Amino acid sequence: MKFSYTLWSPSDTVRDVAESLGIVNLPEDVAKALAMDIEYRIHELLEQALKFMRHGKRTHLTTSDISHAMRVLNVEPLYGYDSSRPVRFREAILGPGQTLYYIDDDVVDFEKIINMPLPKVPREVSFTAHWLAIEGVQPSIPQNPAPSDVTKPAGQSSMLPAGEVEVKPLVKHALSKELQLYFDRVIAALTEESDDSAMKTAALNSLRNDAGLHQLVPYFIQFAAEKITNNLGNASLLYLILQVLHALVTNPTIFIEPYIHSIMPLILTLLVAKKIGSPQPGSLEHFEVRDFASSILQYICTQYGDSYHTLKPRVTRTLFKAFMDNKKPLGTHYGAISGLTSIGPEVVRVVVLGNLREWSKVIGHQSGISQPEKARLGKVVVEALRALVDKEMTTISEVSAEGLARFRDIVGDDVAALVQAEHDGDDIIKAIIQG
Structure with missing residues (x-):
């Protein structure tokens, strides 16, 4: 019996696959390397699948976990395996002490599938928006429940039939x-x-x-x-x-x-x-x-x-x-x-x-x-x-006759007289002229 580094026997599994692909004389060292790489890839796939199982709060590994793991590893998943139904295995006897287990696939009649009526076209996705409540009060619009539907009659039991949701009435804010x-x-x-x-x-x-x-x-x-x-x-x-x-x-x-x-x-x-x-x-x-x-x-x-x-x-x-x-x-x-x-x-x-x-x-x-x-x-x-008046602004030393005339032209004679009578009238005049 030839020594094998892995659970995958190079003399059996790898050589069988190689012969199916037309490779007859596969060297022994190549078969061993391929077997070790296959085992590494399978371990990596199982580790990823176990992560999906744990995140799903389950203790049994499913085919969907394997499919998700293959997608994460950028490997095309195997199609045709559905985790919604149990997998059925059949047993085939190849010879004395040689048993082969295979999955029993359903036989599908293509003529029946072709002649089946097409399913209904799904409704197009759409959405709309409306005010559910404005400052704690529901507006009276068709999207919101009517007050008669919200208000529960006195003495009615709080127990609701299965599938129904209790809608509590909105109450305006009341002070303590x-x-x-x-x-x-x-x-x-x-x-x-x-x-x-x-x-x-x-x-x-x-x-x-x-x-x-x-x-x-x-x-x-x-x-x-x-x-x-x-x-x-x-x-x-x-x-x-x-x-x-x-x-x-x-x-x-x-x-x-x-x-x-x-x-x-x-x-x-x-x-x-x-x-x-x-x-x-x-x-x-x-x-x-x-x-x-x-x-x-x-x-x-x-x-x-x-x-x-x-x-x-x-x-x-x-x-x-x-x-x-x-x-x-x-x-x-x-x-x-x-x-x-x-x-x-x-x-x-x-x-x-x-x-x-x-x-x-x-x-x-x-x-x-x-x-x-x-x-x-x-x-x-x-x-x-x-x-x-900006006290930090650099102002002119004094107001000239020309500047005073300009100031009167801006504010008028009546206002100019009021400003000149103030103790800081010159500062106001300078601020207006410079501005």
Whole structure:
């Protein structure tokens, strides 16, 4: 008996395959090398197949594991072996003590297969999209279940027939009793007509510093919107509402960004509203309200102007429209200039300074404006121009007559006189001329 290095006998298996391919005289060393390589390849294939078996959480190796392993090893798999049915082996006796086992293949009638009707064409793959829920509420569209299908009648058992899925109804968010009590107490403290300022101060400090108030933010914004809409004649209440909005915006524990689009209309309303506070002519209390609204606008633009890239352009467009409307009252112009100044010096230079000469001609000749109101309007115009002064900028030593004439041509005689009367008027003039 010839010595064999492997389980594959070179004198039997390898030589039989070689003879089937027409190779008669196969050298012994070549047969041994081929047998060793065959055994190595089989071991490699079995290792890969065992990995697929273990990942499949199985303890029996299947023909699909072998097929997957052959694909991983870049070997064309053997077709015709299906792991869904058991493999049936037949036994054939070749001679005394020689038994051959083979797989019993089914006999297929080709004429029967050819005459069989073709299977149905599968449906073409398609997809569609729809809103399952918007802010926790399902829209009434055909793709979503109807409310009658979702709501379960009272007393119905939770046990469902086999194959059915229970669809739970979507419930709108409800506040806890503690938050409801807190909201009622804060609103009561803010709207109480007594002169007890300690309760109002405590409520505002709570809104400014307490954590866990995020769920109440839309309720406070709705409260502020209702009070502003119905109480434009009450300047003190409007100032208090602005304090509430300022406390919510500056609270470090509240994620206020999703509510900026709801807060901005309230701020702009108190900036450019026609009448705020007492209807008596010459009343100056509305200026404080507009100044406070402008300071909140400046804070919002500074903090969230980069996050919302359309915030500053939209606010500028609204204020510019109010600024250039000569039919608006003085308070609206005051709030528009103050708001444009709070956005930044770039807006002041492009929007305010570029239209200041024509604006001053129209506003200066309006009737029914008291002297204190004119003084406040002139002050806000000077503050807007003062925002253009850059202290680190290299300025000219003094303003020449030619430069002063150019400055008057830019801003108009009335505004020029106001600026020259200021202690830093020369710096403002230099900043405008150099710009």
